[in-house]
Amino acid sequence: MLQIEDKHTRESAAFCDAALLAASISELEVKFTDLIRSLGFDDYICTSCMAWAEEKRVRVHSASLAVEALHEYIIADSRYNNPILRKAASQIYPFDWSEAEFLAGLNEMDQSFLSIMDEQGILEGYTIPLHYAGFPVSALTLISSQSTIPSILTWGMKYMISFVVSAFFEAYVRLSGTDQAGENDNSSLIVKKLTPRERECLYWVSKGKTDAETASILNLAESTVHAHVESAKKRMGVHTRIQAVMRAYFLNQIHA
Structure with a gap:
């Protein structure tokens, strides 16, 4: 869950x-x-x-x-x-x-x-x-x-x-089962695979953690966590971190 x-x-x-x-x-x-x-x-x-x-x-x-x-x-x-x-x-x-x-x-x-x-x-x-x-x-x-x-x-x-x-x-x-053109496929959901660090950062986003809190948990710089989240958003083709979490979740790239 x-x-x-x-x-x-x-x-x-x-x-x-x-x-x-x-x-x-x-x-x-x-x-x-x-x-x-x-x-x-x-x-x-x-x-x-x-x-x-x-x-x-x-x-x-x-x-x-x-x-x-x-x-x-x-x-x-x-x-x-x-x-x-x-x-x-x-x-x-x-x-x-x-x-x-x-x-x-x-x-x-x-x-x-x-x-x-x-x-x-x-x-x-x-x-x-x-x-x-x-x-x-x-x-x-x-x-x-x-x-x-x-x-x-x-x-x-x-x-x-x-x-x-x-x-x-x-x-x-x-x-x-539709993409932006209304065709019967899911081509719009074809995105790049997340890196291990990107998955880790999105996992903590899913738990409501800020970049600073995630940085403390993963022993990384806050700017590094932010960069991983921004990169994940681009890979998922979305504009917010919450949307990135949900797309990754639906694509089985992150888990509870």
Whole structure:
């Protein structure tokens, strides 16, 4: 079992293992929905933003929303008309819709979009950008009909959410058997093999250790650990260390 050392260890580790073993997308979605509802969210929207240059509509992989709300979320034909997807395309770190920095960057049309979401009963959202080499920019948003979500999003919960969302993405790609072109293969998951040191460093990342803590454990310089993690990210074709951990885990390159 993958181990993550915070107060949500059991829930996140159990989901990561369940995602790895899921036999179908429907099974995966049920498990993911059960988990996010146990955290206080209502549902989720997982979108893949396809071919911006050709202005094709956002492709929705998974959603459990009312038709009206879903339509309002994807009605724009490009990320530039949806402030959530625009933000997700421009950064790799998660954000919630009530963050001062996010709200400060909204124009009048963006504010209208959020007002429409409010009218549809979506009062709060927490969005996790998904940037993977070989895939279009994606974003998974956890949504809530309550406006109290920011107050319960502790560091530990945010860390856990990043892990389980990465696991959800990896499992979804594996089960759908599609690459960025929509063909029936997993060519986008073909990555380079990690070195022994890279595997060691990612192992400790999976346990919530910082570069400094990992350096102390492995008797290495902190800068050396950081370099190994950055190298592992490149080999895995991802942009964050958590995504690197989950991809390596799904590819059987690291173990608990």
